[in-house]
Amino acid sequence: MGLGRFFRKKSPWLLHFNTGGCNGCDIEVIAALTPRYDVERFGMVLKGSPRHADILIVTGPVTKQTKDRLIRIYEQMPEPKMVVGVGSCPASGCAFYDCYNVVGPLDKVIPVDAYVPGCPPKPEAIIFALVKALEKV
Amino acid sequence: MTFVVPVGPQHPMLKEPEFFRFEVKGEEIVGVDIRLGYAHRGIEEALSRRSYKHNVYLCERICGICNVVHSTTYCQTVEQLAGVEPPERAKYIRAILMELERIHSHLLWLGVAAHQIGFNTLFMLAWRDREYVMDLRELISGGRVHSAMNTIGGVRRDVRSEHVPTMLRGLDKLEQSARYYTDLWGSDRTILARCTNVGVLSKDDAIKFCAVGPLARASDVKVDIRKDDPYGAYGALSFNVITEQEGDVWAKGMVRLREILESIKIVRQALKELPSGPVRTPVELKIPPNETVERTEAPRGELIYYIRSNGTDTPERVRVRTPTYGNFASMKSMFAGGTVAEIPIVMWSIDPCFGCNDRITLVDSHTGKARVVSFDELRRWKK
Numbered sequence: 001m002g003l004g005r006f007f008r009k010k011s012p013w014l015l016h017f018n019t020g021g022c023n024g025c026d027i028e029v030i031a032a033l034t035p036r037y038d039v040e041r042f043g044m045v046l047k048g049s050p051r052h053a054d055i056l057i058v059t060g061p062v063t064k065q066t067k068d069r070l071i072r073i074y075e076q077m078p079e080p081k082m083v084v085g086v087g088s089c090p091a092s093g094c095a096f097y098d099c100y101n102v103v104g105p106l107d108k109v110i111p112v113d114a115y116v117p118g119c120p121p122k123p124e125a126i127i128f129a130l131v132k133a134l135e136k137v
Numbered sequence: 138m139t140f141v142v143p144v145g146p147q148h149p150m151l152k153e154p155e156f157f158r159f160e161v162k163g164e165e166i167v168g169v170d171i172r173l174g175y176a177h178r179g180i181e182e183a184l185s186r187r188s189y190k191h192n193v194y195l196c197e198r199i200c201g202i203c204n205v206v207h208s209t210t211y212c213q214t215v216e217q218l219a220g221v222e223p224p225e226r227a228k229y230i231r232a233i234l235m236e237l238e239r240i241h242s243h244l245l246w247l248g249v250a251a252h253q254i255g256f257n258t259l260f261m262l263a264w265r266d267r268e269y270v271m272d273l274r275e276l277i278s279g280g281r282v283h284s285a286m287n288t289i290g291g292v293r294r295d296v297r298s299e300h301v302p303t304m305l306r307g308l309d310k311l312e313q314s315a316r317y318y319t320d321l322w323g324s325d326r327t328i329l330a331r332c333t334n335v336g337v338l339s340k341d342d343a344i345k346f347c348a349v350g351p352l353a354r355a356s357d358v359k360v361d362i363r364k365d366d367p368y369g370a371y372g373a374l375s376f377n378v379i380t381e382q383e384g385d386v387w388a389k390g391m392v393r394l395r396e397i398l399e400s401i402k403i404v405r406q407a408l409k410e411l412p413s414g415p416v417r418t419p420v421e422l423k424i425p426p427n428e429t430v431e432r433t434e435a436p437r438g439e440l441i442y443y444i445r446s447n448g449t450d451t452p453e454r455v456r457v458r459t460p461t462y463g464n465f466a467s468m469k470s471m472f473a474g475g476t477v478a479e480i481p482i483v484m485w486s487i488d489p490c491f492g493c494n495d496r497i498t499l500v501d502s503h504t505g506k507a508r509v510v511s512f513d514e515l516r517r518w519k520k
Contacts, residue, residue, distance in 0.1 A: 034260075
């Protein structure tokens with residue numbers, strides 16, 4: 001294992017983008033970072049800029065307005081980058097599957113490495129997905 | 138010479154996608170434009186295509202944070218249309234869930250507000266204690282966030298008697314931490330320095346811009362739908378409407394923190410006086426043409442549902458008016474004259490919830506103090 005790859009497997013930085021979801025998954029993502037579950041102790045920190053991030057966490061079905069911005073954020077992230085879709089919305093559209101302003105599942109817009117099913121998934125499941133995504137590095 | 142600071146749609150300050158355009162003169166904010174609609178999914182249109190039963194689940198997903206109050210208001214409106222009265226026990230269980238939701242929403246607000254002023258220790262502490270109320274919600278409804286408890290005609294699960302002692306123990310823990318945060322909010326130097334006299338909304342402005350919920354109550358406007366127009370079990374439950382005089386960010390926080398204590402009181406009383414009996418009335422969901430409006434007090438303020446039926450098992454039109462939408466108009470007077478560093482905390486002080494709000498698209502623009510455009514001028518522009 002090269003040195004670069006070795007370090008990339010530890011302490012990824014996260015970027016969270018809500019593409020029009022209901023907030024349920026967002027609060028569970030934040031709950032995963034705060035004291036009860038506390039992934040911050042492993043150095044997984046939520047970052048403000050896409051240029052600092054290793055993993056993009058997407059919540060919500062992709063709406064027409066957020067689609068362009070989502071692609072832009074994805075392109076701004078440095079390689080290697082991973083995308084985790086949290087909740088049923090990025091996977092299938094959930095209750096919004098046939099709403100007129102929803103583009104469709106996340107993988108129609110950007111490549112996805114891991115999905116977390118559930119509406120919303122529990123913080124444990126989100127942490128498990130982040131670990132699974134890291135295994136792909 | 139003004140300079141434009143764009144904020145959003147992806148920004149560390151915002152947890153949701155939204156775009157704000159601040160016009161600044163040096164450090165001072167002179168104008169704010171809001172571009173809403175990033176989270177617009179087309180829910181109202183979808184609501185008029187699906188059956189009344191399916192809509193309960195879609196209404197719950199309008200907002201993850203205040204899902205119980207959305208589904209309760211929807212169910213109450215449909216019950217009123219169908220002329221059905223839910224059993225007393227169901228009303229109490231709904232009140233318990235709605236108050237637990239208020240506690241969780243206000244603690245969430247406290248945490249993020251502390252994060253916005255750079256007080257990350259308090260952010261982590263508030264979210265740690267918020268887990269107690271999430272546990273209680275999970276205990277009685279089975280879900281941490283979306284409870285899926287409500288159905289038309291009552292609730293789907295009962296509160297079992299063996300859950301009551303666990304609930305009361307959890308409430309004691311919550312009360313202890315809520316009291317601690319109330320003291321802290323009133324005495325901590327950092328909080329007082331960042332929050333007093335910031336983002337002030339005067340009482341006149343609050344009335345003029347039709348502010349709702351904790352925002353209005355922090356400006357000494359005594360509005361609370363639970364007291365003004367009691368629904369469900371609230372007529373039988375005793376609690377105080379919390380108000381503060383100052384109208385600044387500090388007062389908005391204090392109102393929310395003191396409301397947590399009131400909510401704990403309500404849940405205790407509801408658990409003690411929980412009537413026995415069934416939790417659900419069967420309903421025939423072919424509703425003759427009619428229309429009705431129902432309003433409730435969500436954690437962020439007044440929530441209004443309007444439903445028109447047409448004789449089938451699908452509503453013809455559902456209109457939802459969420460509290461955040463009502464509060465955007467007040468932002469003008471809160472931001473004008475402030476500084477750039479105050480943007481995050483003043484924005485968060487209205488507790489914006491864009492998931493709720495963005496079922497419609499609105500482009501609002503004003504130029505603040507820099508220029509006043511008369512109505513006549515506007516008319517001439519058109520020509």
